[in-house]
Amino acid sequence: xxxxxxxxxxxxxxxxxxxxxxxxxxxxxxxxxxxxxxxxxxxxxxxxxxxxxxxxxxxxxxxxxxxxxxxxxxxxxxxxxxxxxxxxxxxxxxxxxxxxxxxxxxxxxxxxxxxxxxxxxxxxxxxxxxxxxxxxxxxxxxxxxxxxxxxxxxxxxxxxxxxxxxxxxxxxxxxxxxxxxxxxxxxxxxxxxxxxxxxxxxxxxxxxxxxxxxxxxxxxxxxxxxxxxxxxxxxxxxxxxxxxxxxxxxxxxxxxxxxxxxxxxxxxxxxxxxxxxxxxxxxxxxxxxxxxxxxxxxxxxxxxxxxxxxxxxxxxxxxxxxxxxxxxxxxxxxxxxxxxxxxxxxxxxxxxxxxxxxxxxxxxxxxxxxxxxxxxxxxxxxxxxxxxxxxxxxxxxxxxxx
Amino acid sequence: xxxxxxxxxxxxxxxxxxxxxxxxxxxxxxxxxxxxxxxxxxxxxxxxxxxxxxxxxxxxxxxxxxxxxxxxxxxxxxxxxxxxxxxxxxxxxxxxxxxxxxxxxxxxxxxxxxxxxxxxxxxxxxxxxxxxxxxxxxxxxxxxxxxxxxxxxxxxxxxxxxxxxxxxxxxxxxxxxxxxxxxxxxxxxxxxxxxxxxxxxxxxxxxxxxxxxxxxxxxxxxxxxxxxxxxxxxxxxxxxxxxxxxxxxxxxxxxxxxxxxxxxxxxxxxxxxxxxxxxxxxxxxxxxxxxxxxxxxxxxxxxxxxxxxxxxxxxxxxxxxxxxxxxxxxxxxxxxxxxxxxxxxxxxxxxxxxxxxxxxxxxxxxxxxxxxxxxxxxxxxxxxxxxxxxxxxxxxxxxxxx
Numbered sequence: 114x115x116x117x118x119x120x121x122x123x124x125x126x127x128x129x130x131x132x133x134x135x136x137x138x139x140x141x142x143x144x145x146x147x148x149x150x151x152x153x154x155x156x157x158x159x160x161x162x163x164x165x166x167x168x169x170x171x172x173x174x175x176x177x178x179x180x181x182x183x184x185x186x187x188x189x190x191x192x193x194x195x196x197x198x199x200x201x202x203x204x205x206x207x208x209x210x211x212x213x214x215x216x217x218x219x220x221x222x223x224x225x226x227x228x229x230x231x232x233x234x235x236x237x238x239x240x241x242x243x244x245x246x247x248x249x250x251x252x253x254x255x256x257x258x259x260x261x262x263x264x265x266x267x268x269x270x271x272x273x274x275x276x277x278x279x280x281x282x283x284x285x286x287x288x289x290x291x292x293x294x295x296x297x298x299x300x301x302x303x304x305x306x307x308x309x310x311x312x313x314x315x316x317x318x319x320x321x322x323x324x325x326x327x328x329x330x331x332x333x334x335x336x337x338x339x340x341x342x343x344x345x346x347x348x349x350x351x352x353x354x355x356x357x358x359x360x361x362x363x364x365x366x367x368x369x370x371x372x373x374x375x376x377x378x379x380x381x382x383x384x385x386x387x388x389x390x391x392x393x394x395x396x397x398x399x400x401x402x403x404x405x406x407x408x409x410x411x412x413x414x415x416x417x418x419x420x421x422x423x424x425x426x427x428x429x430x431x432x433x434x435x436x437x438x439x440x441x442x443x444x445x446x447x448x449x450x451x452x453x454x455x456x457x458x459x460x461x462x463x464x465x466x467x468x469x470x471x472x473x474x475x476x477x478x479x480x481x482x483x484x485x486x487x488x489x490x491x492x493x494x495x496x497x498x499x500x501x502x503x504x505x506x507x508x509x510x511x512x513x514x515x
Numbered sequence: 516x517x518x519x520x521x522x523x524x525x526x527x528x529x530x531x532x533x534x535x536x537x538x539x540x541x542x543x544x545x546x547x548x549x550x551x552x553x554x555x556x557x558x559x560x561x562x563x564x565x566x567x568x569x570x571x572x573x574x575x576x577x578x579x580x581x582x583x584x585x586x587x588x589x590x591x592x593x594x595x596x597x598x599x600x601x602x603x604x605x606x607x608x609x610x611x612x613x614x615x616x617x618x619x620x621x622x623x624x625x626x627x628x629x630x631x632x633x634x635x636x637x638x639x640x641x642x643x644x645x646x647x648x649x650x651x652x653x654x655x656x657x658x659x660x661x662x663x664x665x666x667x668x669x670x671x672x673x674x675x676x677x678x679x680x681x682x683x684x685x686x687x688x689x690x691x692x693x694x695x696x697x698x699x700x701x702x703x704x705x706x707x708x709x710x711x712x713x714x715x716x717x718x719x720x721x722x723x724x725x726x727x728x729x730x731x732x733x734x735x736x737x738x739x740x741x742x743x744x745x746x747x748x749x750x751x752x753x754x755x756x757x758x759x760x761x762x763x764x765x766x767x768x769x770x771x772x773x774x775x776x777x778x779x780x781x782x783x784x785x786x787x788x789x790x791x792x793x794x795x796x797x798x799x800x801x802x803x804x805x806x807x808x809x810x811x812x813x814x815x816x817x818x819x820x821x822x823x824x825x826x827x828x829x830x831x832x833x834x835x836x837x838x839x840x841x842x843x844x845x846x847x848x849x850x851x852x853x854x855x856x857x858x859x860x861x862x863x864x865x866x867x868x869x870x871x872x873x874x875x876x877x878x879x880x881x882x883x884x885x886x887x888x889x890x891x892x893x894x895x896x897x898x899x900x901x902x903x904x905x906x907x908x909x910x911x912x913x914x915x916x917x
Contacts (some may be wrong), residue, residue: 129571163591169531170595171602178601181609182594185587189565192584193572199580200573207583212658233658256614256635 155186264325557588666727
């Protein structure tokens, strides 16, 4: 008898018909002799509708009230899923996140989980009930409803799995697991049977957003293996867990992030502290800087290039121009016509020549590399956006298909 | 500085525009130096939409889950009203009913309030916040969300007013208070400035359903005077409270209930216990019997007539026919073509002749009286439905306009 935590996202519960089908899956698992905790999101459009109502009242709704408002979305799904389960003859017990013992800090709309007190969940499981929990929400120290922000329901599932010491944690989604590349761009892409937490984190940061990093980071910290599966598909999905170094398979996946912009500061006087000033200023504005390259020229002037998310480009350019003026840089420019192609794999650090092989593959296709960034399990190249699709196919063919 | 509990029903919060207008009213009261607790219902159609979703899953949704589902409706209003208040520059704190300390029994969909622990409400008031509470909902002893059933938000308001020892409790609705008769039927009807709990209770039972009895009963038991006012109108409304016997005004209101049916059992053997058997059987099926008349004929057979709500007519007829057969009654018939006209007033018991005056007024208009029922503060006559409107005008003219 296994204890299984399952998470069903917004598209999996978008209609009452889908909720009824999920109930069938859950009941089948229960009748296989397992104990089930299901974590659910709000039904497809619910959240958007609630946000629309709030904006009719006030253009920038206060966050504490936004949390009360949005938390109702998952509660509706909880109630409906329990009904569908009971219709099939099994007992269900549904909770809002705050009754499930999920305690957070007080940062409304993006609260962080502090502790989980799973006594009530465990009590209901022991009674033989299927437990259904509203994802995405918790309770602050002063007993206000909080929500966990984007990717919050995944986080609820992983955190509950850790707290109840689940045997399995299944994140159900509308894709068949994690792929070697985006199947929409690379028809040859195939599902990855298992992947490490670190690779999964790198994939999130390279633009392959199957899941947001927060839940993966939590899973890594508390070592909660989980799988990513298709809700209504039949595949085995991808198991994400702590993996030993793999022999042979040096590259697990290839990803393309076409939503970046490159900022270049030309001829900065090469004095210590200038980069630090710049990146501290951007950090204060919550701008995540990704790839950074700095070339020092012979005459004590440096060029600094870095990439940011394209939605932050305008703000970044403004801040960088102000600072560039201060330090007497020659010029600051922004290039929105770029993309980042990355290869990811925990085996790659032990395989010299992987980087060279990637550059060679791109070169053969006359794709110019503008910037390079490497970590122990990732190599990223910034290229022209128009080369993106070709680069992805080429690199996928080189490392995955060969 | 007064502490005021206000209740806004579903039609008062039907749109975000109305919610914004209510926020203005509340903020104005606050700036007059008062402390405010607002109790709100779900927005107009919300509850219907939620019920529709549930019925897509299962034709008879389980009650515990129905409570989780329906309780989200008021929470949406709470969040939106708090936003609208904060937009106007005042601080608001919103709670679901269960965080407001409203403890109920475990009878889902029609829970009864057991206790109210108002500590959190009082704390927030002391901080200077306007407190907004979701009406209609509470928490069971085993920490499940419950709802209070029809009229539940009125009950929440009266109960909270009792618990926080409010100086005033204002029930806002879409009518200008309680009228001497239904203004749609009697243009001469006028608002009643004040009325006793008992009269208000009798009015609910005679079909003048400004408010359901439960909240009024609670108000009477704990002596919580409250007023019924129009949300967006300017009138003073009606104050409902403990009233001493009034001199002069013997009749406060006249009401017509056209939703009754009369069942008659002909020639029942006049033995003790037969009526008891019948009304016990009906009680078990939750059928409320209203006016009862029994005539004993000379030959030891009796005719029993009684009225029930027309929606219960079918079921009542079936039960009564079965029982009629058993006790060898001659026949059982159902007349759906009736109405009940009532006069209500706490002064009437000291004024002999009120009943005679009512019968005379009806007789002058050739309205036949089929059944009569009296209490200390009410006289009801069952008449033909087609005579209803005329009877109401006649009796209103006789007692109120004269």
